[in-house]
Amino acid sequence: MPVPHRVETSYAFAGGLVEVRRYFWTEPLEQTVFAMDDALVINMALTSRPAHTRVERILQGDEDSQIGEAGRLLVMIPRAPYHLVAPSGTLRSLHCAIDCERFEQLAGEKIDWSALGPFSGEWRSGLGIETQMARIHEELIRGGLGREMVIKACIDIICVELSRQFRRGRPARPDVLAGVLATWRMRSIMTRIQQPGPAPRVTELADICGLTERQLSRAFKAETGQTIGRFIEEVTMERAHRLLMTTEKPLGEVARELGFASSDSFAQSYRRHTGTSPSKVRRR
Numbered sequence: 001m002p003v004p005h006r007v008e009t010s011y012a013f014a015g016g017l018v019e020v021r022r023y024f025w026t027e028p029l030e031q032t033v034f035a036m037d038d039a040l041v042i043n044m045a046l047t048s049r050p051a052h053t054r055v056e057r058i059l060q061g062d063e064d065s066q067i068g069e070a071g072r073l074l075v076m077i078p079r080a081p082y083h084l085v086a087p088s089g090t091l092r093s094l095h096c097a098i099d100c101e102r103f104e105q106l107a108g109e110k111i112d113w114s115a116l117g118p119f120s121g122e123w124r125s126g127l128g129i130e131t132q133m134a135r136i137h138e139e140l141i142r143g144g145l146g147r148e149m150v151i152k153a154c155i156d157i158i159c160v161e162l163s164r165q166f167r168r169g170r171p172a173r174p175d176v177l178a179g180v181l182a183t184w185r186m187r188s189i190m191t192r193i194q195q196p197g198p199a200p201r202v203t204e205l206a207d208i209c210g211l212t213e214r215q216l217s218r219a220f221k222a223e224t225g226q227t228i229g230r231f232i233e234e235v236t237m238e239r240a241h242r243l244l245m246t247t248e249k250p251l252g253e254v255a256r257e258l259g260f261a262s263s264d265s266f267a268q269s270y271r272r273h274t275g276t277s278p279s280k281v282r283r284r
Contacts, residue, residue, distance in 0.1 A: 005022060011148075015098065015155075016039070018095070018096045020093075021092070021095050023093065030084070031083075033081070034079070035078055035082065036097060038100055038101075040097070044094045049091055052086075052087060055070045055082055056082060057080060080113070094136065106159040111163075133158070189205055192208060200232070240278070241281070251266070254278070
């Protein structure tokens with residue numbers, strides 16, 4: 001059964017729906033939930049998810065299921081089953097449902113949803129998506145001139161960002177280290193990169209995977225379409241964005257926590273990746 005919730009505010013448009021929802025449940029949850037049949041669902045937590053909330057996409061055949069503690073951003077593939085485990089609690093979140101047809105029009109191709117790999121349906125590189133979701137939330141709450149135009153523009157950008165992620169998640173070319181980045185290796189990489197403290201070096205990740213740096217770099221690029229160094233930078237900036245948005249830590253402390261030598265070097269890196277400064281994000 002669906003998790004109990006009430007809708008605080010909503011906006012329906014041609015091809016989708018966005019809502020601010022407040023979930024509430026008094027008993028621990030453990031259940032299978034199904035994504036919508038005809039829509040891609042994106043859920044961004046506006047308050048912290050209860051500790052140890054976990055989401056597992058249930059895969060078919062010989063694929064390993066992906067399980068992990070739920071982050072701020074969740075993406076649910078149409079028609080896919082998910083296993084949800086959560087202690088009792090409350091959550092306020094932004095719920096966005098995008099019709100598959102609209103998504104495919106913006107992506108410029110027909111999507112075989114059932115063929116997407118285990119990481120394609122979950123959060124992977126979400127800074128751009130989180131930024132657009134935050135803008136949608138602001139428009140829903142404050143409204144004003146051009147609200148419909150702004151929300152639709154944000155949805156379009158989200159679709160483009162996700163379609164890029166899905167392309168990266170397609171199987172590697174069979175002639176390039178096929179199967180080297182097994183699910184457990186990718187999961188180990190994700191777990192280590194998202195841990196508190198400075199980001200790992202490629203050498204450390206290669207050791208975790210039992211590969212040489214060269215093997216890991218080639219396999220990661222083949223599997224995801226980007227270099228592992230670039231991916232580490234993106235995840236680090238996503239962590240930075242969450243720290244800026246959800247804590248009151250001084251910029252210098254955020255910089256040290258992420259492994260930067262100074263707040264200036266952190267600000268330069270953040271600006272290079274996002275186009276804005278940490279201080280401006282704090283003032284929103």
